Amino acid sequence: xxxxxxxxxxxxxxxxxxxxxxxxxxxxxxxxxxxxxxxxxxxxxxxxxxxxxxxxxxxxxxxxxxxxxxxxxxxxxxxxxxxxxxxxxxxxxxxxxxxxxxxxxxxxxxxxxxxxxxxxxxxxxxxxxxxxxxxxxxxxxxxxxxxxxxxxxxxxxxxxxxxxxxxxxxxxxxxxxxxxxxxxxxxxxxxxxxxxxxxxxxxxxxxxxxxxxxxxxxxxxxxxxxxxxxxxxxxxxxxxxxxxxxxxxxxxxxxxxxxxxxxxxxxxxxxxxxxxxxxxxxxxxxxxxxxxxxxxxxxxxxxxx
Numbered sequence: 001x002x003x004x005x006x007x008x009x010x011x012x013x014x015x016x017x018x019x020x021x022x023x024x025x026x027x028x029x030x031x032x033x034x035x036x037x038x039x040x041x042x043x044x045x046x047x048x049x050x051x052x053x054x055x056x057x058x059x060x061x062x063x064x065x066x067x068x069x070x071x072x073x074x075x076x077x078x079x080x081x082x083x084x085x086x087x088x089x090x091x092x093x094x095x096x097x098x099x100x101x102x103x104x105x106x107x108x109x110x111x112x113x114x115x116x117x118x119x120x121x122x123x124x125x126x127x128x129x130x131x132x133x134x135x136x137x138x139x140x141x142x143x144x145x146x147x148x149x150x151x152x153x154x155x156x157x158x159x160x161x162x163x164x165x166x167x168x169x170x171x172x173x174x175x176x177x178x179x180x181x182x183x184x185x186x187x188x189x190x191x192x193x194x195x196x197x198x199x200x201x202x203x204x205x206x207x208x209x210x211x212x213x214x215x216x217x218x219x220x221x222x223x224x225x226x227x228x229x230x231x232x233x234x235x236x237x238x239x240x241x242x243x244x245x246x247x248x249x250x251x252x253x254x255x256x257x258x259x260x261x262x263x264x265x266x267x268x269x270x271x272x273x274x275x276x277x278x279x280x281x282x283x284x285x286x287x288x289x290x291x292x293x294x295x296x297x298x299x300x301x302x303x304x305x
């Protein structure tokens with residue numbers, strides 16, 4: 001179990017992601033190195049004030065401790081009494097243009113160890129896309145690259161991880177999905193360590209080829225006040241999910257993580273409108289009707305070629 005190799009990969013992925021965003025945006029970068037009293041720390045890099053990206057956060061963390069909090073072991077009693085180590089990279093980007101989707105990516109590793117016992121370890125992560133205005137070409141491209149990443153390890157993983165993503169990024173209190181999904185996997189240790197680590201790298205690397213073509217295609221598309229207001233309204237769903245349901249947010253709060261890094265995923269501007277409904281037949285209504293409900297984007301791709 002080469003934990004040093006995982007940390008090296010996460011650091012290198014953070015560098016590559018930041019370089020890609022820096023190449024297309026003229027905003028202000030901030031870097032924070034942080035530590036926690038209980039053990040470990042991380043590096044948070046954020047971008048704001050540019051012409052393309054309204055807010056971007058790319059965070060690498062590596063934390064450890066002698067015991068997990070009771071709230072974290074309640075559903076996993078086998079972790080009680082073990083030391084733990086968790087490391088991961090998380091990215092959230094909120095572009096300025098409403099025709100460019102927001103995106104989230106995360107890859108992570110967790111290990112819990114105890115003397116005279118085998119270690120418990122798993123990988124997790126994935127990525128999902130949150131469009132404000134639907135575009136079939138973008139959705140097909142996103143899911144095609146997600147499938148390509150999974151197929152490098154096993155042809156059965158994409159369908160499984162896509163279903164996991166559709167189920168995870170869902171807001172029960174709204175009865176709607178946050179976006180058009182992508183990949184989500186957790187507690188993954190069914191393959192041996194090296195192959196599981198390879199899967200994490202394939203998914204982490206594929207975010208670059210999945211997202212940046214979409215960003216570059218849409219970043220200069222004209223928009224007005226109506227589109228901006230709808231973008232701010234839909235961002236409210238992003239906030240609701242992250243604060244109420246997101247496991248990474250909850251784990252960070254439970255383990256006394258750095259609050260600024262935990263909440264860096266939240267958009268800089270957002271609005272809530274009481275009991276708002278989209279106009280029938282509008283582009284806003286189309287998002288709810290044709291894009292948010294889960295669908296088979298890979299099969300749709302053959303119709304668009």
